[in-house]
Every structure is written in C-alpha cells, then in structure tokens.
Amino acid sequence: MQTIEELLRSKKIKVTPQRMAVYAVLKQTKEHPNVEMIYKKLKPDYPAISLATVYKTVDMLKRIGLIQELNVGDGSLRFDANAQPHAHIYCKGCGKVTDIDNFSFAQLQNQQTWEDIAAETGFQVSAVQLYFYGLCSHCRRKNSPADTAPDTQ
Amino acid sequence: MQTIEELLRSKKIKVTPQRMAVYAVLKQTKEHPNVEMIYKKLKPDYPAISLATVYKTVDMLKRIGLIQELNVGDGSLRFDANAQPHAHIYCKGCGKVTDIDNFSFAQLQNQQTWEDIAAETGFQVSAVQLYFYGLCSHCRRKNSPADTAPDTQ
DNA sequence: ATTTCTGCAAATGCTTTGCATTGCA
DNA sequence: TGCAATGCAAAGCATTTGCAGAAAT
Numbered sequence: 620m621q622t623i624e625e626l627l628r629s630k631k632i633k634v635t636p637q638r639m640a641v642y643a644v645l646k647q648t649k650e651h652p653n654v655e656m657i658y659k660k661l662k663p664d665y666p667a668i669s670l671a672t673v674y675k676t677v678d679m680l681k682r683i684g685l686i687q688e689l690n691v692g693d694g695s696l697r698f699d700a701n702a703q704p705h706a707h708i709y710c711k712g713c714g715k716v717t718d719i720d721n722f723s724f725a726q727l728q729n730q731q732t733w734e735d736i737a738a739e740t741g742f743q744v745s746a747v748q749l750y751f752y753g754l755c756s757h758c759r760r761k762n763s764p765a766d767t768a769p770d771t772q
Numbered sequence: 773m774q775t776i777e778e779l780l781r782s783k784k785i786k787v788t789p790q791r792m793a794v795y796a797v798l799k800q801t802k803e804h805p806n807v808e809m810i811y812k813k814l815k816p817d818y819p820a821i822s823l824a825t826v827y828k829t830v831d832m833l834k835r836i837g838l839i840q841e842l843n844v845g846d847g848s849l850r851f852d853a854n855a856q857p858h859a860h861i862y863c864k865g866c867g868k869v870t871d872i873d874n875f876s877f878a879q880l881q882n883q884q885t886w887e888d889i890a891a892e893t894g895f896q897v898s899a900v901q902l903y904f905y906g907l908c909s910h911c912r913r914k915n916s917p918a919d920t921a922p923d924t925q
Numbered sequence: 926a927t928t929t930c931t932g933c934a935a936a937t938g939c940t941t942t943g944c945a946t947t948g949c950a
Numbered sequence: 951t952g953c954a955a956t957g958c959a960a961a962g963c964a965t966t967t968g969c970a971g972a973a974a975t
Contacts, residue, residue, distance in 0.1 A: 633949050633954060654940080669957045674940065690845035694965085695939065708895050721892050726879070727902070739874050741909035742861050748903045749880070750843075756894035786929055786974050807964080822932040827965065847940085848964065930973070937966070947956070 623685070630683060637661075637668055641676040645686055645700035651707070651716035653695035691716055691750055704728060708751040712758025719751065776838070783836060790814075790821055794829040798839055798853035804860070804869035806848035844869055844903055857881060861904040865911025872904065 623642060624634045644652070644660050652660070658673045677698050680686040689697040691709040697716055699707075704727070706719040724747075726732055733744040776795060777787045797805070797813050805813070811826045830851050833839040842850040844862040850869055852860075857880070859872040877900075879885055886897040 628950090631954095635949070635955065637956070667957070670939095671941080671958075672956055675955080688845070690843045692841070692843035692849075696845075708889065708893055708897065710895065711898075717893050717895065719889055719893060721888060722885070732875070735874060736861065736872055736904060740861055740870050740872060742863065742870065742904070742906040743912050744861065744904050744906040745864075746905040748905070750901045750903075751889060751895070751897050752899040752901070753895040753897040759896050781975090784929095784975095788930065788974070790931070820932070823964095824933080824966080825931055828930080926975100928973105928975080931971085933969090933971105935967085935969105937964105939962105939964085941962070942960085944958090944960105945956105946958105947954105949954080950952090 626683070626685075632679065632683070637665065637672050638676050638679070640665055640668075641673055642680060642685065642700070645680075645698055648700075649718065651689055651697040651699050653693075653697050655695070657698070689716065689750075690748070704747055706749040706751060708753060710755040710758055711752055712754050712761070715755050717755070722749070724749070779836070779838075785832065785836070790818065790825050791829050791832070793818055793821075794826055795833060795838065795853070798833075798851055801853075802871065804842055804850040804852050806846075806850050808848065810851070842869065842903075843901070857900055859902040859904060861906060863908040863911055864905055865907050865914070868908050870908070875902070877902070 621629070623639070627634050627638070640661050641657055644657050650656070654670060654673050654677060657677070658668065658670050661668050661673070677686065677688075677696075681688050681698075684702055685700070687699050687702045687704075689699060689707060691697060691707065693709070693714050699718075701718070704724050706722040706724065708717050708719055709715070710717075727747045727749060736742060736744050774782070776792070780787050780791070793814055794810055797810050803809070807823060807826050807830060810830070811821065811823050814821050814826070830839065830841070830849075834841050834851075837855055838853070840852050840855045840857075842852060842860060844850060844860065846862070846867050852871075854871070857877050859875040859877065861870050861872055862868070863870075880900045880902060889895060889897050
C-alpha cells in the first residue's frame with residue numbers, strides 16, 4: 620500500500636500541489652466532472668491554476684491508471700477516480716453522469732467473451748465501456764410531456 | 773415497407789440529393805465514418821457539398837432514427853446506418869471501428885435490467901452503448917512490442 | 926408561392942501546443 | 951543545479967450558427 624505521492628515518485632513524476640489538488644477533487648466527487656468543472660472547483664483555492672494544467676494532469680492520472688476517462692458524448696471528456704470498470708448512465712436532460720454499481724460487468728470482462736470477440740473481429744480486446752442513456756428523476760418530472768421521437772441518446 | 777423518400781416526406785422533411793447521398797454512403801459502408809469521412813467520399817460526385825450540410829443531415833437522420841451516432845472517444849462523432857443496438861470495438865492503433873455482431877445484447881436491453889437500473893439510480897433508461905477497445909489484427913502486428921502502461925482505451 | 930435546405934463564412938467550444946518562468950528533487 | 955511542470959496565450963479541430971441564394975413541395 621503506497622500513497623499517491625509515492626506512486627508518482629516511483630514513476631519519476633513530480634509531485635506538485637496542482638496535481639494533488641486535481642486528484643483530490645476527483646477522489647471526493649461522484650459527479651464525473653470534466654476539466655472545466657475540476658478547474659472551477661479548484662479556482663478558489665488555487666487562483667493561479669490554469670486549464671492547461673488540469674488537462675495535463677488528468678492525462679497523466681489516466682496514463683498511470685489512477686483514473687478513467689468517460690466519453691458520454693456531451694462534447695467533453697469526463698473523469699472518474701474509480702478506475703475499475705463499471706457502467707455509467709448519462710442524463711439527456713441535464714448531463715449528469717451517475718455510476719451504476721449493481722450492474723454485473725462479469726460477462727463484459729470475461730476472458731471467454733474477449734476471446735469470442737477476438738475470434739469474430741481479429742481484435743485483441745483490452746478495455747470496455749458501457750453507457751446507458753436516459754432521464755434522471757429530476758429531468759423526468761420536468762420533461763414529462765412525452766418524447767415521441769426515436770432516442771438519440 | 774416504405775422508401776426513405778416516403779419516410780422523409782411523411783415527416784415533412786424535404787428530399788434532396790445531398791441527403792440521399794449522405795444516407796447512401798452510410799448504407800454502403802461498415803466503417804462507421806465521421807462527418808469528414810462522409811464528406812470526402814461525397815466530394816467527387818457532389819463538388820459543391822459542404823461539411824455543414826453533412827452535419828445537418830446526419831443530425832436529421834439520427835433524429836428520425838435511421839442511423840445511430842457512436843462516441844468511441846476519438847474526438848469525432850461516428851455514424852452507423854445500422855440503427856439496431858449492437859456492440860462496437862475501436863482500435864486504439866488506427867481508429868478503425870468494427871461491429872461485433874455475435875455479442876448478445878439481450879441483458880443490456882432487457883426490461884428487468886432497465887428496471888433494476890431505474891431502482892438503483894432513479895433514471896428512466898432509454899438507450900445503451902457498449903464499446904470495446906483494443907488493437908485490430910493489423911495494428912497488433914505492428915505494435916507488438918508490449919504495451920506495459922495501463923490501458924487508456 | 927411558400928417553405929425549407931444548401932453552402933459559405935464566421936463563431937463557438939473543447940483541447941492541445943509552444944514557450945518563458947517557476948518550482949520540485 | 952537540472953529537469954520537469956506551470957501558466958499564459960495562441961493555435962488547432964470538430965461542430966454549430968446565421969444568413970443569402972437555391973431548390974423542393
């Protein structure tokens with residue numbers, strides 16, 4: 620068991636207050652923030668921090684496997700300090716991203732499944748992402764007048 | 773059984789050569805092109821076509837449910853004329869997107885699963901996307917020297 | 926004739942890059 | 951001290967928007 624600082628140093632990555640702060644924001648939230656959201660949370664305590672630093676930091680944290688990147692399709696990248704594969708659901712109304720903890724990922728990560736995919740497609744599989752789309756309870760109330768159009772996520 | 777033209781007219785959407793051409797490109801390919809790729813395919817036959825028209829057309833086709841949009845995380849939106857839910861795999865090496873037809877989507881679309889998600893999260897589910905990530909057979913050969921870094925998709 | 930669409934150019938929004946300065950090791 | 955990271959501003963892309971002219975109904 621090592622601290623994040625030790626992990627970074629072991630990889631010859633310098634420990635800076637900005638990096639620790641970005642990771643702390645991700646660790647404390649379940650809202651799967653994008654870079655802009657992380658930046659706004661940090662601004663009061665780190666008035667000089669820049670968006671570029673936040674971008675570079677999330678890239679680094681992703682590269683070393685401490686966080687995962689989500690592509691829900693809202694035009695920005697969102698980040699999750701829980702790097703374990705798990706399903707997410709995106710609200711088409713307000714953009715909220717929520718974890719789905721009870722969905723079993725077993726079949727999706729199973730070696731046999733990956734081998735079957737390799738047999739069908741020739742790809743060597745290394746990761747999975749599962750996204751559900753819908754309306755959160757709040758947006759469901761507001762948008763109730765039926766949506767007849769086919770779902771566009 | 774109606775033609776695409778009839779479907780559009782029934783929705784009071786005008787039938788134009790550009791729209792038919794964009795749909796024809798998607799219908800003929802399995803490469804899940806983005807707007808730029810569709811535009812380049814059309815340019816020789818439709819020298820005056822604009823990217824904006826392609827963007828507007830794919831939005832329209834998605835809205836009426838004739839195509840689906842994919843977010844594999846390559847910084848562009850990709851489109852598939854097969855609007856039925858099915859899994860996709862993205863090559864981290866060359867960006868190729870391939871269908872996975874043999875993967876059973878049953879559990880992902882099952883009413884009970886969606887109700888369980890609603891019970892856990894409060895969301896009313898309306899769609900799913902499943903993306904696998906890996907290396908295609910071609911890139912696997914080239915990139916063979918092991919990749920030790922954690923997977924970043 | 927009316928309404929909608931096209932194509933162009935400008936604008937927007939997210940992300941990346943180059944570089945001088947700063948700060949960790 | 952030496953190398954890497956920060957912060958700033960500019961640049962880069964993908965996508966959207968406004969609008970005048972063109973085309974579909």
